[in-house]
Structure formats: structure tokens, C-alpha cells
Amino acid sequence: MVGLNRSYPEANVPQYLNESGRAMLAAGQTDCLHDAALAHPFLNAAELEAWPGSVTDNSELSKVVHMASPLFREGAPTTPVLLYHAIADEFAPIGAARALAGKYCAAGTPVQRAENPIGEHGTEAAAGLPAALTYLTDRFAGKPAPSTC
Structure with missing residues (x-):
């Protein structure tokens, strides 16, 4: 989420997160991936969501993920x-x-x-x-x- 927020600031990633998710996002700004993995082992995405459902199934956030994914790029x-x-x-x-x-x-x-x-x-x-x-x-x-x- 930190990477998406940093790469696509116009997407306003924090709007998709609850208070706990926004706090984690803010605290993780300088973490490397290893640090984040150790700080939050077995983190469940549902713990970060702003509303019921799935962060990965959110249609607006999915547009941002598609922009970042090599699956949707040519070549x-x-x-x-x-x-x-x-x-x-x-x-x-x-x-x-x-x-x-x-x-x-x-x-x-x-x-x-x-x-x-x-x-x-x-x-x-x-x-x-x-x-x-x-x-x-x-x-x-x-x-x-x-x-x-």
C-alpha cells in the first residue's frame, strides 16, 4: 500500500483504509519490505479495510493496482x-x-x-x-x- 500510495498519489490510497490501516501506512513510509514483513507477520488485509469486503476486490483501488501490474502491460x-x-x-x-x-x-x-x-x-x-x-x-x-x- 505504501508503494501504491507513493507511486499513484492521485489515487488517494488512504481513503480505502480504516484508521488502523492509515496508521500502518503512515508508520511504514521508511520501512523496507523486510522490515514491514517482520513488523506485521500474518497480517490479514481485512484488518486494513475502510469498509466490509476486500481491499483487493475494490473496483477503484483495482484500477490503481492494474496500473502498477506487469500483467496488464504490453510485452x-x-x-x-x-x-x-x-x-x-x-x-x-x-x-x-x-x-x-x-x-x-x-x-x-x-x-x-x-x-x-x-x-x-x-x-x-x-x-x-x-x-x-x-x-x-x-x-x-x-x-x-x-x-x-
Whole structure:
């Protein structure tokens, strides 16, 4: 939410959050992703919502998310991609990650998907970090990119 608010100030992201969500947004302005994940493990998106329903199903906020998502942009990377994702991620639903992998695979981009059945958005950022660093180390070392396409 901090990233969306910073990138798209005209969207007024805080309007979609309750008092607790706005406080977290304000307090997290200088956090790196790891700090935020450690500060709020197992955070449920429903705890941040300004009204009943789902933050990710809000049609106005979804417009902002679409602007930020590579799924809705033309083209695909020409370099290999690792997509690691928690299956139960409520902020970035797994279906969108699978669709993005399919889009990239169809374009010929080598994609390695790693889906974690445990955790959610914040915990996966930390849990997936070792695999992401290994993936990058291997690419810089010239090792062939694995693909699950």
C-alpha cells in the first residue's frame, strides 16, 4: 500500500483504509519490505479495510493496482524471471501470478515459478528471499535459467 500510495498519489490510497490501516501506512513510509514483513507477520488485509469486503476486490483501488501490474502491460521481459508467491496471498492473488507466468511463457521468456502453500504476502517476501538470491546469483554466474513453462 505504501508503494501504491507513493507511486499513484492521485489515487488517494488512504481513503480505502480504516484508521488502523492509515496508521500502518503512515508508520511504514521508511520501512523496507523486510522490515514491514517482520513488523506485521500474518497480517490479514481485512484488518486494513475502510469498509466490509476486500481491499483487493475494490473496483477503484483495482484500477490503481492494474496500473502498477506487469500483467496488464504490453510485452514481456527478454531475461529469465523468477516468480515466487504464497498461494494464500490476499494482496496479490495467486491467479494473477499464474496468469503473468503464462503470459511470459507464451512470449518465450524462461519463467521459474515457486508457489508456497504456507504464508501470505509479507511472510513470503521474507521466506522466498533465499531462493531469489540464489536465483540471481546463478544468473550472474552464467548458469542456465530453469523454467517451469
